[in-house]
Amino acid sequence: MSKRDYYDVLGVSKDADERALKSAYRKLAMKYHPDQNQGDEAAEANFKQVGEAYAILSDADKKAAYDRFGHAAFENGGMGGGGGNPFGGDPGDIFQDIFSQVFGGGGGRRRGGPQRGADLRYDMDISLEEAFAGKDTTINVPSAVTCSPCGGSGAEAGSSPETCSTCGGAGRVRASQGFFTMERTCARCSGRGTVISKPCKTCHGAGQVQEDRNLSVKIPAGVETGMRIRLSGEGEPGAKGGPKGDLYIFVTVAEHDIFERDGANLYCRTPVSMVTASLGGEIEIPTIDGARQRVNIPEGAQTGRKLRLRNKGMPSLRGSPATGDLYIEMFVETPRNLSGRQKELMREFCDCSGADCNPESDGFVGRVKKFWDGLGDEAAKH
Numbered sequence: 545m546s547k548r549d550y551y552d553v554l555g556v557s558k559d560a561d562e563r564a565l566k567s568a569y570r571k572l573a574m575k576y577h578p579d580q581n582q583g584d585e586a587a588e589a590n591f592k593q594v595g596e597a598y599a600i601l602s603d604a605d606k607k608a609a610y611d612r613f614g615h616a617a618f619e620n621g622g623m624g625g626g627g628g629n630p631f632g633g634d635p636g637d638i639f640q641d642i643f644s645q646v647f648g649g650g651g652g653r654r655r656g657g658p659q660r661g662a663d664l665r666y667d668m669d670i671s672l673e674e675a676f677a678g679k680d681t682t683i684n685v686p687s688a689v690t691c692s693p694c695g696g697s698g699a700e701a702g703s704s705p706e707t708c709s710t711c712g713g714a715g716r717v718r719a720s721q722g723f724f725t726m727e728r729t730c731a732r733c734s735g736r737g738t739v740i741s742k743p744c745k746t747c748h749g750a751g752q753v754q755e756d757r758n759l760s761v762k763i764p765a766g767v768e769t770g771m772r773i774r775l776s777g778e779g780e781p782g783a784k785g786g787p788k789g790d791l792y793i794f795v796t797v798a799e800h801d802i803f804e805r806d807g808a809n810l811y812c813r814t815p816v817s818m819v820t821a822s823l824g825g826e827i828e829i830p831t832i833d834g835a836r837q838r839v840n841i842p843e844g845a846q847t848g849r850k851l852r853l854r855n856k857g858m859p860s861l862r863g864s865p866a867t868g869d870l871y872i873e874m875f876v877e878t879p880r881n882l883s884g885r886q887k888e889l890m891r892e893f894c895d896c897s898g899a900d901c902n903p904e905s906d907g908f909v910g911r912v913k914k915f916w917d918g919l920g921d922e923a924a925k926h
Contacts, residue, residue: 547615550597558611562602569598578726658786664779666793670763672800676832676858678765685759685791688752688780694744696781698751705738713737752781761793766808766859769797803832808860808868813875821845821876829872831856839872846904847875 551558554568572594574580581587600606600618609617664687670679690696699705707713711730715737718727729735743749759778767773772792779789797805804811814829824843831837831853839851850871857868882890 548593550601550610553593553597554601556601560601565598565601569594569602573598579728659782660786661780661782661789663789664791666791667796668761668763668793669796669798670767671798672803672805673832673834674763675767675795675797676765678767679763681761681763682758683761683793685757685778686754687757689755689757690781691744691747691751691753693746694751696751697740698744698747698749699740700742700744703742705740708733708737708739711737759791763795764861766861767795767797768805768807768861769795771795771861802830803870805858808858808862808865810857810868810870811873812870813873815877816841816845816874817877818879821874831870832858841874845874845876849874 551560554560554565554572556564556568560568573591576587576591576594578588578591581591600610606618664685666683666685668683691698693701697705708715708730710732711717715730715733715735716727717730730737733739740749744751747753757778759775761773761775763773772794775791775793777788778791781788802812804813810832812829814827816827819825820827820841822844824845825841826838827841829837829839837853837856839853841851850873853870853872855867856870859867879886
């Protein structure tokens with residue numbers, strides 16, 4: 545059975561540069577990797593073929609020979625008398641080097657060394673007042689910490705972890721599969737490189753125990769929902785002496801009964817009596833810092849009108865402006881539960897009111913009349 549053309553295997557043209565070759569190889573090697581296709585012989589064969597094609601085409605000398613003579617360049621001792629092996633040595637070792645270089649070097653071999661600890665997440669709910677003023681607080685974080693009796697080794701006092709006899713401490717084992725040599729996690733030590741014959745009675749060989757920790761946290765003024773605060777090195781401890789992870793505090797600011805927030809600005813929907821809205825006057829409103837603010841309502845104020853109080857909003861974490869504003873959004877309240885005398889006065893007011901008192905209503909009535917008249921004209925045409 546004739547071998548497939550190497551360019552066809554990688555799906556590239558003959559003038560493909562090094563970058564295109566590497567990109568094609570990465571995609572196909574990940575697609576057909578045995579770890580992703582366990583028990584699939586066809587995928588394993590494709591994986592080997594892809595590696596062989598890349599090994600030839602990524603080498604300038606081998607590529608030149610292949611372009612001139614095809615597969616015959618590497619048969620019967622071609623390219624230096626390698627006995628049919630185009631790599632000129634142990635094909636498994638060389639292919640492993642190629643795979644490591646393309647996919648980030650070293651691959652899983654580093655799993656047996658120090659590993660960074662896991663990051664932790666803590667969700668914190670605070671009030672709008674706390675977000676305004678900032679907050680110094682203490683949180684209780686349940687997390688894994690290094691076991692004191694064994695010092696994190698997982699072994700009972702007086703003993704120590706032993707080098708895994710299966711992988712020799714590498715945490716990975718290599719197995720030849722035809723033309724290539726593959727690496728997999730050592731099943732005996734689960735990639736740690738060591739085994740514990742006498743586990744610590746406190747942590748049962750894990751090297752870590754669960755413990756609650758109290759941490760001081762400073763919540764900055766102006767914090768918003770969705771922001772996170774990072775406490776470096778307050779996550780879980782790393783394995784084999786690796787660094788600790790980080791703790792991330794995710795903040796949620798609760799909704800407020802009076803104020804609605806939009807960035808650094810606050811909005812307060814405020815009821816105004818019909819009399820105050822008509823004649824003008826003063827109302828008293830709260831501010832987020834707990835103070836009271838008197839606001840002048842202009843004569844003839846309408847629902848939806850906004851009054852702006854500068855620098856009465858929230859602190860800003862983004863710089864300018866340093867503090868937001870507070871917007872008072874008025875809505876004119878219609879009187880209810882009127883007495884007989886009040887209704888009589890309202891009717892008297894209505895009788896003596898004209899277009900000057902209700903300009904919006906009169907204008908709307910005029911537009912409606914014009915609309916109806918237009919409909920009548922169209923109907924008359926038909």
